[in-house]
Amino acid sequence: MKALFWISSLAAVVVLGLSVTGFPAEAHHNSTPFYDDTQDVEVIGTVTRFNFRNPHSFIFIESESEDGEMVEWEVELGAAVSMSRSGWTRETIQAGDAIRAVGNPSRAEGTFGLCCAQLTQPDGSPIQLVRLENDEVPLQLVALVPSAAGD
């Protein structure tokens, strides 16, 4: 899959955020020291792993950068115990899934972390919990509490 990767200003990405669902849930650490909340990154690629764990779950997305290099992004989510109350299971996201994530990039040079992300299908359409019985429930992302939310 051809992947797309770009960085924009926060204001520009607010528009993208309107079309997806997501809510902050539990906080294990403040996001600000780890992620730049003035920037957003869009990553489109293929899931390589999904760690459904505590204190944080991670989705690993292999994506091609604008330089043509393959990069593995680590998308930090909430705690599995909290996400499971929203319908998530370790099977919700699986290796090989095509996915799009928009969120704050990690601060340290050479790292590819992503926080507070909105997840959708690559074309921007909502992800459904299709592997659950109730597939009418839209996928709800459990992410770190953005510092901008006044935590």
Added chain:
Amino acid sequence: MRETDNLVLSRPLACLAAAAALFAVAMDGAFVGASAQTAEGVIPDFVGVWDGGGRVRRINGPNMPWTPDNFPVLNERALAYQEVFDEAIAPKYDCVPSASPALQYDPYYMEVVQWPDRVLFRYEKDDQLRTVWLDGREPPLNEYTVQGFSVGRYEGDALLVETTHFVFDITGFDDYNGIPSSQLKRVTERYWREGEELRMTLTVEDPMFLREPASYTTRWLPAREGYKLNPYDCDAEDARRAVKYMIPKYR
């Protein structure tokens, strides 16, 4: 002798106490004596699984539950620690459990179990179990732990808990502000019911780092019927994964 030692139990309560005492002996042989009753012989009912998540209260963070109004007054030692604190060394990134006064406000579920001689607080966060002894026992000499040693008593419709003997903790005040706590930390909690809510006022004292006690009040709501706590099983690899995303404070 403690006031509760002289109480007369009602017959049903006495039966319950006897059954629980036998169970306690069977469990670990540590049962000392039934004393979990108020002066009226009625124990306030806190039993159950309680929701402390985002639908109940604001999520914790640098300004929650410690807002500008109740933020502790730090002494010079605490300010010095705060100045040099490096987030990367926070024990939570190696799955060291959260402790009082942060544990109670972590946005997870909690279960309360009442036995005649103790109250058990089970936390979904970090799989923690706190035992609050009601039988008048003293803290073990020179034994310091992450959760400390808790004793309690009922007073009217409330449960009062006092916890001491905490181990030194570099982030022992909360998970966000880089304030340590010492072996002198003393946490008192008062639990009571208001309708379906469980409420608590917590006060933390630590003369090693705080100029005066600091307090917050919070609440829980009943979990949905049949909900059972899930294992946390903190994963050390994923707990520390994000640390590399920070620009290092020290090299």
